[in-house]
Amino acid sequence: MLASWREGPTRRAIVAFVERTVAEHVPVAERVAVFDNDGTLWCEQPLPSPADFIARRLSEMADVDPDLRDRQPWKAAYENDPTWLRTVLAEHYAGDDRALPTLLDGILAAYDGIDVDDFEARSGAFLRTARHPTLGRRYVDCAYAPMVELLGYLEENGFTSYIASGGGRDFMRSVSQEVYGIPRDRVIGSASTLTYTSGPGGGTITHNAEADYLDDGPQKPVRIGSRTGRRPLLAAGNSNGDVPMLEFAHRDDGATLRLLVAHDDAAREFAYTTGAERALARAAEQGWTVVSMKDDWTRVF
């Protein structure tokens, strides 16, 4: 149980929360936990895996169509230059979304018209074979072992855990069961609109080049509430976009746990606070539990 968590206040806070929930006989149906994915359950540096997946597809498109090579985000993907995307994401984390539509249009165009089954097969193949650019591991091996242990510990104690990711729902579904033990129907994430077309074999559902919603910031509690019909007792995140989700985790007169994963381990993973400034400040103000990867985890992977 929590074998990779070092004895200390963080581990004690987790155990105290779970033991209190069980001791107070909180109904199992109300034991809902939600986890951001990129940067919380697995690596998001130097780029989140969904961005790598999309970038490779955009580069393929620019291979075929030279006109795309001068247009963002195809240009950055084709030149294999992460600067532009990093800038857009850094601006987004800082609250400036002016460049976001250009990025989103590219993301949405990348898989326009694809059948959901085909999309899932491609996502799964990518995550099971592509390697993280600096760690050398396959993406599916970039999950944080202590967080996987936490998911298991919660399940043993009657909790139902969900992924609530800014990344694509249909992207993560391809591997959520094998990586985290979280079944596909418990993945909440960003999504494009979909179209159903009648046909033999039960018809098909295809992706449109139109955002349904971006599951970040205040959309996270909205999507969690829509999906589960519950207010979670535990929320775990790592960035500014997770603040509303952490705030949403609440129980009147009961135990609640808000975990913020701090990336402070340059030796084993990465050390950065960009995109997490407001989250770290809120955690300090509100007494949320900050997980130090360096101090609280005996191993990362």
Added chain:
Amino acid sequence: MLASWREGPTRRAIVAFVERTVAEHVPVAERVAVFDNDGTLWCEQPLPSPADFIARRLSEMADVDPDLRDRQPWKAAYENDPTWLRTVLAEHYAGDDRALPTLLDGILAAYDGIDVDDFEARSGAFLRTARHPTLGRRYVDCAYAPMVELLGYLEENGFTSYIASGGGRDFMRSVSQEVYGIPRDRVIGSASTLTYTSGPGGGTITHNAEADYLDDGPQKPVRIGSRTGRRPLLAAGNSNGDVPMLEFAHRDDGATLRLLVAHDDAAREFAYTTGAERALARAAEQGWTVVSMKDDWTRVF
């Protein structure tokens, strides 16, 4: 087991489907069943309960604001005249949605700004106390006993059942567990957009006067696929809007069951085919299983 289902081809088709699914060791995670609600799991005549709920609220609004008494749908609600709404719904079932925006605007305005917890409390109170206008039963007692037995039979055999309703998701969640044994998170239905607002006690989620989606027709397979990440093996409906959902239920080289509930029992419930014409034609063409309330059920409630 299926005690209220009369021995005959319909009951045999259900049992054969379930027994084949189990005999073929279809993984439990893939045993997904989806049910329309109004007219499939409980009564929808003379008006579906969500319409009654909204109409009462619109009438209250017109009580307070006389200007609303000349505008649809407030006028119809205030005058307690179901003609206008019946016409709009009949047109919708026939594929003519010209009057739908006026209706939807009224529906969306009825609970604009309400907190989701408050909305659920009002929905639950209505369904547990208001009585069906002609049957004299409380709405929660209008569920079809044979369908509730079917849900139980499926659960015993490892199936996970969902409601996929054209009615409001947050409306049905208030009673889905007690009426059907379906937990709140397995209710898929129409929804307005929601807004999360930070605040003490974990913040609040409120309804906006804006449709997120109307869960009917081809939106049903889209919402089922989005929510479950699966293609169902069983789908049950009763109207034209359920055709795409029934068509979507499919398994290559495996058992599938499409149930269409036919309202042919004027003595115990209602006899009507309006709004189900295309569904009945498709059922005949494709060999879907038509449930005759009159012949297949020994009791309705």
